[in-house]
Amino acid sequence: MLRIEHLTKTYPGGKVGVADLSLEVKPGEIYGFIGHNGAGKTTTIKAVVGLHRFEQGTITIDGISVIADPLKAKSVTAYIPDNPELYDNLSGMQYLNFVADVFRVPKKERKAKIEKYASDLEILGALNNQIASYSHGMKQKLAIIGAFLHEPKLLVMDEPFVGLDPKAAFAVKTMMREFCDKGNAIFFSTHVLEVAEKLCDKIAIIKGGRLVACGTMEEVKGNASLEEVFLEITEEAK
Amino acid sequence: MRTLGLLLRTEFLSLVGSYNKKGKTSVIVAASVLILVGLFMVGMFAIIGGSTAFMLVEKNLDEFAIYLSLSLSMIIALMFGVTNSTRDARSNDTDMLLAMPIPKSSIVISKLLGMYLLDVLCALVMMVPATLIVVFVGEHPFSLFIRGLVFSFLIPAIPLFISLLVSALIGFLRKATKFGQIASTLLSMAVLLLYMFVVPNISTYADSLTITAAESVTKMKQILPFYWITEAIYSGDLLCVVLTLLMTLIPLALAVYIHARGLNGVDFHADNSKKERSYKSSSVRKAVFSMEFRRYFSSTNYIMNTLFGTVFLLGITVMLAFKGIGEIPVLSEITVDGESVDLISKITAPGWAAVWALFINFFGAITYTTPPSVSVEGKRIWLSKTLPIPTKDILFAKVLVSVLIFQPISAACCIALAIISKSGILSCLISIVITCLFQLLASLIGLIFGLIFAKLDWTNEAQVIKSGFAVVMSMLVNLGLALLVAGLMVGGLLIGKVELTYAFLGGTIILLAGLSVGAYAIITHYGVRKYESLNG
Numbered sequence: 001m002l003r004i005e006h007l008t009k010t011y012p013g014g015k016v017g018v019a020d021l022s023l024e025v026k027p028g029e030i031y032g033f034i035g036h037n038g039a040g041k042t043t044t045i046k047a048v049v050g051l052h053r054f055e056q057g058t059i060t061i062d063g064i065s066v067i068a069d070p071l072k073a074k075s076v077t078a079y080i081p082d083n084p085e086l087y088d089n090l091s092g093m094q095y096l097n098f099v100a101d102v103f104r105v106p107k108k109e110r111k112a113k114i115e116k117y118a119s120d121l122e123i124l125g126a127l128n129n130q131i132a133s134y135s136h137g138m139k140q141k142l143a144i145i146g147a148f149l150h151e152p153k154l155l156v157m158d159e160p161f162v163g164l165d166p167k168a169a170f171a172v173k174t175m176m177r178e179f180c181d182k183g184n185a186i187f188f189s190t191h192v193l194e195v196a197e198k199l200c201d202k203i204a205i206i207k208g209g210r211l212v213a214c215g216t217m218e219e220v221k222g223n224a225s226l227e228e229v230f231l232e233i234t235e236e237a238k
Numbered sequence: 239m240r241t242l243g244l245l246l247r248t249e250f251l252s253l254v255g256s257y258n259k260k261g262k263t264s265v266i267v268a269a270s271v272l273i274l275v276g277l278f279m280v281g282m283f284a285i286i287g288g289s290t291a292f293m294l295v296e297k298n299l300d301e302f303a304i305y306l307s308l309s310l311s312m313i314i315a316l317m318f319g320v321t322n323s324t325r326d327a328r329s330n331d332t333d334m335l336l337a338m339p340i341p342k343s344s345i346v347i348s349k350l351l352g353m354y355l356l357d358v359l360c361a362l363v364m365m366v367p368a369t370l371i372v373v374f375v376g377e378h379p380f381s382l383f384i385r386g387l388v389f390s391f392l393i394p395a396i397p398l399f400i401s402l403l404v405s406a407l408i409g410f411l412r413k414a415t416k417f418g419q420i421a422s423t424l425l426s427m428a429v430l431l432l433y434m435f436v437v438p439n440i441s442t443y444a445d446s447l448t449i450t451a452a453e454s455v456t457k458m459k460q461i462l463p464f465y466w467i468t469e470a471i472y473s474g475d476l477l478c479v480v481l482t483l484l485m486t487l488i489p490l491a492l493a494v495y496i497h498a499r500g501l502n503g504v505d506f507h508a509d510n511s512k513k514e515r516s517y518k519s520s521s522v523r524k525a526v527f528s529m530e531f532r533r534y535f536s537s538t539n540y541i542m543n544t545l546f547g548t549v550f551l552l553g554i555t556v557m558l559a560f561k562g563i564g565e566i567p568v569l570s571e572i573t574v575d576g577e578s579v580d581l582i583s584k585i586t587a588p589g590w591a592a593v594w595a596l597f598i599n600f601f602g603a604i605t606y607t608t609p610p611s612v613s614v615e616g617k618r619i620w621l622s623k624t625l626p627i628p629t630k631d632i633l634f635a636k637v638l639v640s641v642l643i644f645q646p647i648s649a650a651c652c653i654a655l656a657i658i659s660k661s662g663i664l665s666c667l668i669s670i671v672i673t674c675l676f677q678l679l680a681s682l683i684g685l686i687f688g689l690i691f692a693k694l695d696w697t698n699e700a701q702v703i704k705s706g707f708a709v710v711m712s713m714l715v716n717l718g719l720a721l722l723v724a725g726l727m728v729g730g731l732l733i734g735k736v737e738l739t740y741a742f743l744g745g746t747i748i749l750l751a752g753l754s755v756g757a758y759a760i761i762t763h764y765g766v767r768k769y770e771s772l773n774g
Contacts, residue, residue, distance in 0.1 A: 089536030101525030
């Protein structure tokens, strides 16, 4: 579903964001991407969703190159940033209608989906309020609904659980699993190793812009805890 | 009292700080600059107030001079007050202050005092020169000046009360309906227009006034509360003094009450949970355009900063419609060899098309809708960049918003001006075509500069416009372009022959269309690449 090959991204000034990174997310997989702050997680994610240009490597989503055909690649992808800055002066409903219009979600379908997801995340009653009045968690929930609304094939999430209350976090995890069970895929970054351990089918550990480990949960951590393995691998890679 | 002092000091430092964002100048220097700007404003208002009063006193309309100064001070205070009230009533620091061990009364007083002192200043700069002139030139006892001075401290209670009421009403409209933003924008524009027409024209009004003192009393009585205050200052009539005290002290108490309620957080809560949700769908292009349009109209502050050229155009056209074109100084005051020339009667139908197109183009050049439209995306740029929307569509939605806002107004102004000047349908159509093309070109140029000088790390929308290089560059280039077009059309006008004037107008249309195509090509190639490389 998502194939990254030899991705290299250097920032102006020469700082290497990501160096020769390759990984593949298959249909039905929840793929966790973990690393320290500044390791290159967000850079990789932003390159996947078309926010960052990169000088080397290829990224394809469902076989579509994000460079050669960005619009087609975006039409099968959804992205939830770590800090969802949304249009503050719009209501939640206006924002969701905008997203649904862009992805051409029919009226009947959008109504059913919005009501379902908004009820699951307990935000239905606030949809007519201005986004400016939302808390960080509510904005996060709205961005999540917007992402699930058009049934993308690949969902890219940057720290999706930050700011969510425990109930909403549980609901999102359930939504993520159901989403992948339909043959779609999720690529997400997180700092919460317990979440990655319980939720992911595969993980990749990144340090200093380079991939230091990747594979199924068993392949990466064996019998140890993910926390121990993560600390060990990232220390070794120093 | 100590906390009130601290709060006032913080308010002052915050005000000075807003003029010294980079923190490179010392507080004293920044405060001095602020005071100088304030003195300039005060001096300007004082000159207007003083000269108006002087003209009226010379006509033996002493009491009317006080009445007019009083009305002016109210309008100026109301303009400041209403402009402030269209913003969020609860400032950002309110929650923090309420959580501190500061008496709420101190917070209320410190917040209100800032607004009240500004209004007092407005009243003083108008009333002091007016009452001094009435006392010394009109030969009245000095007690009149003292009464004027005392009442100047009370009069601001009325505009302050109105402003707070407006603020509460807008707060309610914003939360309970979708018309809050429109109402607040319209109100700001209406007050600005009122200010624009009353303040600069007051001296002309006073100069042209030919009424007796008795007739002026009838005129003043049309607004009884103002007449009572005038009487209280002018003659010290006890009943009027009592009425003035009631009219000012009651609103002052109510103003404190309204403000205190606002700070309590007892705001107008609207329960939107039961409001019917709309699932209306539309095409991608329409969705992108609607989003751009909604975002543009979502902030009064942003609209007022970008659209003042359009507001001025509308205001001046309305003024011309009422006063007639004979009042245009450039056209009516031309003298050759000491003799005045009636230029208006010499202008031909195509000539009028050129004149009105020039006039409207000037305001089009200072309407900054597209230059800040890229920067205003700010940190939300990830949204439009990660959605499957062609970049070209995003950019042209910005141009379309600009065109659709300005062009109906400019077309309406062209029609109104053609009717006033009796220039005919063809002339009207030509001016509409030229102004439409010019505005399209100005919008495209604005967007190009918006892309070149995009600044996405702002904290306040007004910052994008006020400190945006894109706006300055766009204004300079568009004004230059307006001058170029003006040169072309004036050339046509000077030749004098109707056919040649039409030919020059045709040439102008072709030039503008050609330049627009060029600007469009730049946006579709360079602009798209530039937008795609932006990161919030």
